[in-house]
Amino acid sequence: MSSQSSGGALDFLKKENIIAAPGYNRWKVPPASIAIHMCIGSVYAWSLFNGPLTRQLGVVASSADDWSLASVVWIFSVAIVSLGLTAAFGGKWLEKVGPRYVGVVAGFCWAGGFLIGSVGISTHQLWLIYLGYGVLGGMGLxxxxxxxxxxLIRWFPDKRGMATGMAIMGFGGGAMIGAPLIRWLLSIYAKAPEYLGAESAVTLITEGGRRFAETAAGKVEVV
Incomplete structure (x- = not known):
């Protein structure tokens, strides 16, 4: 059992309160570390989102108001840049507060990035996806x-190379696990509009060189 000092509700996150008891089996640590890296490593499956993001409004194909592929591919780049910058500066903070505190903050940033990004998709605001998934999610990464x-390096001072390799294995393998899961979720939730109703209930109109279908729910651009 870890020795804990009395204090606030978040004291269990502090560095001084995560000291393992004598005889603790250090091989219990790698599975948790690898699992964390596999979760955040799913960022390498970002390309699966490109297609659905470029066809949010068009019925048959991307409409004029849909985001272009060039405008969404940079979200991944922003996330990776945020990862590098945060890792560089976060290492010093980790030494001060400990890995448990940093890990919890990472989880909130990663999940918060997805939530803000989802708001950006539902409101069709691309900057929110950059801010959420790219910046905040990248900080979580x-x-x-x-x-x-x-x-891992602290638990395996005699096998530092192996410890680092196990963590990197999880990060690199994240896409292998994340890609099938993302495909499955997209097949359920990312369905572009295709059926507008019976032919007699749809009126096609042209405005400014763009083709719209006028339905009971409003105008929908078709291409």
Whole structure:
């Protein structure tokens, strides 16, 4: 059992309260570290989102108001840049507060990035996806990257190379696990509008060189 000092509700996250008891089996640590890295490693499956993001409004294909592929592919780049910057500066913070605190903050940033990004998709605001998944989610990636690596190196000072390799294995393998899950979720939730109703209930109109279908629910651009 870990020795804990009395204090606030979040004291269990503090560095001084995560000291393992004598005889603790250090091989219990790698599975948790690898699992964390596999979760955040799913960022490498980002390309699966490109197609659905470029066809949010068009019925048959992307409409003029849909985002272009060039405008969404950079979200991944922003996330990776945020990862690198956060990992560089977060390492010093980790030394001060400990890996448990950093890991919890990483989880909130990673999940919060998805939530903000989902708001951006539902409101068709691309900047929210960049801010959420790219910046905030990228910060979660960086913090979530350094926390397991630092922990493994401390538990395996005699096998530092192996410890680092186990963590990197999880991060690199994240796409292998994340890609099928993302495809499955997209097949359920990312369905572009296709059926507008019976032919007699749909009126096609042209405005400004763009083709719209006028239905009971309003105008929908068709291409």
């Amino acid at each position: 960086g913090l979530g990257y350094v926390s397991p690596v630092s922990t």
